[in-house]
Amino acid sequence: MYLAHLELTHFRNYDALALDFDKGINIFIGANAQGKTNLLEAIYALALTRSHRTSNDKALIGWHQDFARLSGDVIRRTGKLPLELIISKQGKRAKVNHLEQSKLSAYLGHFNVVLFAPEDLEIVKGAPTNRRHFIDMEFGQMNANYLSNLSQFKLVLKQRNAYLRKLKYKEANDLVYLEVLSDQLAAFGAKVIHLRYDLLAQMAKFAAVIHGEITNQREVLTFKYQTLVAPKILAGSEEQLYQAIKGIYQDNQKREVEQGTTLFGPHRDDVAFFVNDQNVQSFGSQGQQRTTALSVKLAEIDLIQAQTGEYPVLLLDDVLSELDDVRQTHLLKAFQDKVQTFLTTTSIDNVKQDIIKAPKIFNIENGQIKA
Numbered sequence: 001m002y003l004a005h006l007e008l009t010h011f012r013n014y015d016a017l018a019l020d021f022d023k024g025i026n027i028f029i030g031a032n033a034q035g036k037t038n039l040l041e042a043i044y045a046l047a048l049t050r051s052h053r054t055s056n057d058k059a060l061i062g063w064h065q066d067f068a069r070l071s072g073d074v075i076r077r078t079g080k081l082p083l084e085l086i087i088s089k090q091g092k093r094a095k096v097n098h099l100e101q102s103k104l105s106a107y108l109g110h111f112n113v114v115l116f117a118p119e120d121l122e123i124v125k126g127a128p129t130n131r132r133h134f135i136d137m138e139f140g141q142m143n144a145n146y147l148s149n150l151s152q153f154k155l156v157l158k159q160r161n162a163y164l165r166k167l168k169y170k171e172a173n174d175l176v177y178l179e180v181l182s183d184q185l186a187a188f189g190a191k192v193i194h195l196r197y198d199l200l201a202q203m204a205k206f207a208a209v210i211h212g213e214i215t216n217q218r219e220v221l222t223f224k225y226q227t228l229v230a231p232k233i234l235a236g237s238e239e240q241l242y243q244a245i246k247g248i249y250q251d252n253q254k255r256e257v258e259q260g261t262t263l264f265g266p267h268r269d270d271v272a273f274f275v276n277d278q279n280v281q282s283f284g285s286q287g288q289q290r291t292t293a294l295s296v297k298l299a300e301i302d303l304i305q306a307q308t309g310e311y312p313v314l315l316l317d318d319v320l321s322e323l324d325d326v327r328q329t330h331l332l333k334a335f336q337d338k339v340q341t342f343l344t345t346t347s348i349d350n351v352k353q354d355i356i357k358a359p360k361i362f363n364i365e366n367g368q369i370k371a
């Protein structure tokens, strides 16, 4: 799939903008703070209904304006698909093919993007919450089943935590009700973990191939999914997983009531990355951590293709100057005929132009595109 056309109204520093893009590589060039990342952010938000760098939607609305409107034409195998997102102080509205969607989750999945930015190093180096967020965002956009089970899990988790707090402070005493909530949480938790396990295993295969290519086969990248059940149960059926999680809630009921919160579940999961059997987070060099982040991100492109039948659009925010020639060549070469790519840079000199076929260049100055 690719984005053929984008229109922005009152989005960040773009008051009114309409652009046509190339199917191949599109480069946004400009000095600092001119609006390059804002443009990538707009494409990301058109796909995922939210920004990659802030959870505050209102920050996306142009200063002194009441709303921001983003629209675009995505070309899929099935044809042209117009998408529209309106962000106002009251909330967000989204349209697919001019039809308003009752839920934002129904909007997701029509336009897939993979974004790679310097802060993605946190997927490898950062806290588990970074990796969970990454997994949930990515698996959510490519698998509707994952998204719906995850949102149901989160809903029940909220209810269960609220009830555990009440039990802790003796504002409630109905342990049968707690069991009902535990049962529901175990059921949704099992579905989320089961899907995560499966999608992570697929992603690990793609990442291992990419990592091998970037490192000239000197490094072997593997993933380890860390969750609340033993590996044997994890590899078993969803029913076994559900029974195991239910058992954990039963065995730890007293502890969870004492602490007033849910201590076990997919909301505490993590994934560890290993290079040549060493944990990259603890023992990897800066370069190995960067390559791992790149391999994981690029694996997402293959995984989206495997899940949806189409390649996503790749967004590269200011990453070229951080990558050495080998990694840059791999990044630009591996996907250039298959994946529409948008990249930002302060200077065209940062781009290894000998490997890019005729990119479309946009010069950006203070929220305006200059010819």
Ligand SMILES: Nc1ncnc2c1ncn2[C@@H]1O[C@H](COP(=O)(O)OP(=O)(O)OP(=O)(O)O)[C@@H](O)[C@H]1O
Binding pocket: 011, 012, 013, 014, 030, 031, 032, 033, 034, 035, 036, 037, 038, 039, 059, 060, 061, 062, 063, 318, 344, 346
């Ligand atoms: N809500 C908003 N309304 C209007 N302008 C905004 C808004 N949010 C940010 N800006 C402006 O957008 C500009 C920043 O744009 P952006 O983050 O895209 O920079 P950039 O070109 O990617 O620069 P860098 O290379 O430094 O990352 C700043 O001038 C900022 O004042």
